[in-house]
Amino acid sequence: MTAFLNGEFLPIEKATIPVLDRGFIFGDGVYEVIPVYSRRPFRLEEHLARLQSSLDAIRIPNPHPAAKWREFVGKIVAGNPWEDQNVYLQITRGVAKRDHAFPKSLMPTVFLMANPLVPPTAEQVKNGVAAIVLADLRWLRCDIKTTALLGNCMLRTLAADAGCAEAILVRDGMLTEASASNVFVVKDGTVLAPPKSHLILPGITYDVVIEILRENAIAHEIRPVTEAELRSADEVWITSSSREVLAVTTLDEKAVGRGESAGRPGPVCARVYALYQQFKARVMRAPAHA
Numbered sequence: 400m401t402a403f404l405n406g407e408f409l410p411i412e413k414a415t416i417p418v419l420d421r422g423f424i425f426g427d428g429v430y431e432v433i434p435v436y437s438r439r440p441f442r443l444e445e446h447l448a449r450l451q452s453s454l455d456a457i458r459i460p461n462p463h464p465a466a467k468w469r470e471f472v473g474k475i476v477a478g479n480p481w482e483d484q485n486v487y488l489q490i491t492r493g494v495a496k497r498d499h500a501f502p503k504s505l506m507p508t509v510f511l512m513a514n515p516l517v518p519p520t521a522e523q524v525k526n527g528v529a530a531i532v533l534a535d536l537r538w539l540r541c542d543i544k545t546t547a548l549l550g551n552c553m554l555r556t557l558a559a560d561a562g563c564a565e566a567i568l569v570r571d572g573m574l575t576e577a578s579a580s581n582v583f584v585v586k587d588g589t590v591l592a593p594p595k596s597h598l599i600l601p602g603i604t605y606d607v608v609i610e611i612l613r614e615n616a617i618a619h620e621i622r623p624v625t626e627a628e629l630r631s632a633d634e635v636w637i638t639s640s641s642r643e644v645l646a647v648t649t650l651d652e653k654a655v656g657r658g659e660s661a662g663r664p665g666p667v668c669a670r671v672y673a674l675y676q677q678f679k680a681r682v683m684r685a686p687a688h689a
């Protein structure tokens with residue numbers, strides 16, 4: 400597997416960093432995960448824009464212009480054997496004597512790797528997945544895509560312990576997001592999405608889903624969603640670059656929804672899932688940008 404570290408393409412086993420790297424010492428870094436379909440990165444410009452916002456938020460100067468990032472991503476994709484990949488891109492502040500305040504003028508550490516892209520299984524798409532609801536114990540800057548993911552890892556582990564695919568998070572009685580995805584709910588035919596704020600990651604898939612809802616005139620409201628609305632929703636979905644649009648069919652072991660579709664993926668989710676697949680196919684057929 401070909402990786403990239405500080406200007407060099409090399410096998411992942413050969414990629415090593417000094418122990419004083421602030422990514423290792425403090426989790427002082429940011430990252431992106433970019434899905435690649437048929438060797439074409441999906442929404443690359445949006446991922447690069449979010450990367451820039453994360454860097455700005457923690458005052459790491461962007462070490463490369465967008466054209467260079469496109470080139471590195473292209474080379475990682477070409478250097479690995481899979482048609483569909485997940486490209487992981489990480490930048491840390493760099494190597495320095497341990498001291499909390501950000502040192503100035505460090506050389507950022509840049510790392511990229513790729514893995515096979517594993518979308519939800521046909522069984523998961525058909526039947527949905529189980530989730531638990533947990534208190535969002537993370538910090539107040541969840542809008543920054545930082546590698547410091549211990550809170551997210553603790554929450555996802557609690558979900559896994561409960562045999563669930565995801566932990567859906569609430570803070571002060573309001574839905575935020577999930578441990579590694581955004582959350583949408585459907586109530587009486589209207590899709591509800593929590594607005595972007597410092598409490599959630601601005602998901603690239605979240606934006607695609609909102610575009611799909613708009614383009615297809617599917618009723619939706621971007622507004623705060625209460626825990627009570629989450630728990631009494633007709634449908635709950637999670638979205639992310641790897642999970643795409645995936646129905647949550649049980650919450651804390653209780654079936655989501657009412658009547659016939661209780662505990663089954665709902666009709667709005669099925670429609671948006673199909674539209675998402677069409678959207679992906681359309682984008683992938685369009686001419687590649689420079």
Ligand SMILES: Cc1ncc(COP(=O)(O)O)c(C=O)c1O
Binds near residue numbers: 551581600601605
């Ligand atoms: C906490 C969190 N929220 C939301 C998302 C979804 O973001 P995206 O759609 O850009 O993958 C992720 C993705 O990893 C995440 O970690």
